[in-house]
Amino acid sequence: MATKLDATGNEAVERIYEQVVSRNQGETEFHQAVREVISSLGPVLDKHPEYAEACIIERVCEPERQIIFRVPWMTDQGQIKINRGFRVEFNSALGPYKGGLRFHPSVYLGIVKFLGFEQIFKNALTGMPIGGGKGGSDFDPKGRSDHEIMRFCQSFMTELYRHLGEYTDVPAGDIGVGGREIGYLFGQYKRITNRYESGVLTGKGLTWGGARVRTEATGYGSVFFTEEMLATTGESFDGKAVTISGSGNVAIYAAEKVIELGGRVVSMSDSNGYVVDERGLNLDLVKDIKEVRRGRISEYVESQKRARYVADGSIWDVPCDVALPSATQNELDETAATTLVQNGCVAVAEGANMPCTPAAVHVFQDAKVAFAPGKAANAGGVATSALEMQQNASRDSWTFEHSENRLKSIMVDIHATCFETAQEYGAPGDYVLGANIAGFVKVADAMLAHGLI
Incomplete structure (x- = not known):
């Protein structure tokens, strides 16, 4: 018997989840992702019984x-x-x-x-x-x-x-x-x-069909979404201490945009440990270490004596106002979430895919910490890939400024969609529910229109 879902008592949803686990045994990350989405969908089935009649959830859980x-x-x-x-x-x-x-x-x-x-x-x-x-x-x-x-x-x-x-x-x-x-x-x-056929792959080099801002898009996009989320309570990044896990592409460009918006990135990490610089990390040095030298984040303290390096440990022990987990799945657990809340964190946005465990998400939501799931917060990367496809189809190339404006517009729209959908379904401020329902309904309506395929 599969573990019961947390967010709904809807029997149809419970049955579907158990079926998914039975049909996909041993695939624990897939089970987690399915549970995270369909646990929000009980109210949708109540409002749209046609989705249940057409077995939309069952079909969307089975790859084509x-x-x-x-x-x-x-x-x-x-x-x-x-x-x-x-x-x-x-x-x-x-x-x-x-x-x-x-x-x-x-x-x-x-x-x-x-x-x-x-x-x-x-x-x-x-x-x-x-x-x-x-x-x-x-x-x-x-x-x-x-x-x-x-x-x-x-x-x-x-x-x-x-x-x-x-x-x-x-x-x-x-x-x-x-x-x-x-x-x-x-x-x-x-x-x-x-x-x-330049449109068959995205993330290409700029000289042979690539798009400007694609490198920066996931990190920039997560910050644009967080900026909108903070604005709903009259806050901004200005003066905020921000912890960002990872030091790869997503983390580096999230840090770049945070700094541009007035925030202070106090900690970043890699697989060996994390570095803390309370006055704000020197991002140029981080870029040199990770993008040029291909080194370890520990090298940061060799020239920045004010900073400290912690081997192993949890980067989420570092006090911050905003946390952007941007490394890998399930990196931020219930204990880490509790520490962040106790240290006064007011907003968390997933730069990576599913970096917060379900228990961690519940901690944030119970504490009224603004929480943005990855499917909304880190959608900027794939959105800009789609913009690359547009440019390839039209044999065009856009400026950095135009591309970044398009990215920001998309992220603002995603935030508005999640925010408004959560309100519509009686859960204001619940970005998880808003993102899951908004994304699902769009796909479900298209699947209904296409018939039983």
Whole structure:
């Protein structure tokens, strides 16, 4: 028997969740993602019985297609390695499947399905015509040479290409897949198909079809959403102490926008530990360490003596006004959430995908801390990917300023949609419920219109 849902007593929803767990055994991250969404949907089924009659929730929890394949490649020393590749094409009701590729040893089907399921509703919230999907491999690019990564990407794309297309499925990057990997993947796709189909991958280089602000988009977008959330109570980032977990792409550009808006980033982290600088981190130094030197965040204290480094431990022990978890799933648990609340944190926004455990979310909501789920707060990345697709389709290239304005407009609209939907369903200020219902209803209406497929 599956664990009962927390947010609703709706028997139909309880039954569907138990069915999902039974049909997808061992995929704990996917179970968590499904529970987080459908636990909000009892009121929707009451208001729209046609969704239950058409089994919309059951259908949206079942991917349209799951692809698993072998990826053989050779090391620089001539050793043959075998990895496993995945692409889950989850839902195309609103447009072609859209979602990133993750290369990391932790990747297995349950991770890919959790990410793809989240992507359905995140993409719906952007207002862009894109469906939801996700993919990746258990390949670890860390410590591999450029030649090894190129050979892996070429082998990966040699299988995946047959499932892709600008009107079919459009991958992007994620953890372990940046501009280098996208370049190798696109080159192999172009070679195999003999087509310069620039809209088939996003996150490309600016000189060959990429979009300005794509690098910054997820981090910037999470801050734009948080700025709107703070504004509902008359607050802003000005003077706020902000803790941001991670020091990758999302974290760095979230920090950049926080500083631009008057906030003070007091702590960032990597997998080894975290650094604290109460007067505000020197972001240029962080960028040099992580983006140029590819070093560890501990190097920050070598030249910034006022700062301190903590190996291991929890970055959420650092007192702050705003927390932006931007590293990985389930990094912020109930204990950490309780510490943040006790230290006076007033707002939390997920820059990563599902970084807060369900228990942590309940702590924030019970304490009336403004909480933005990832499917809303970090939607800026995929929104800007869709803008890249627009530019590719029209053979156009926009300025940074125009692209950032479009991104901000989208994030403001996402906030308004979540805020207003929560109010409509009698839960003002509940961004989790607002995001889940708004995203689901948009997808559900499209699925009804398309018939039983």
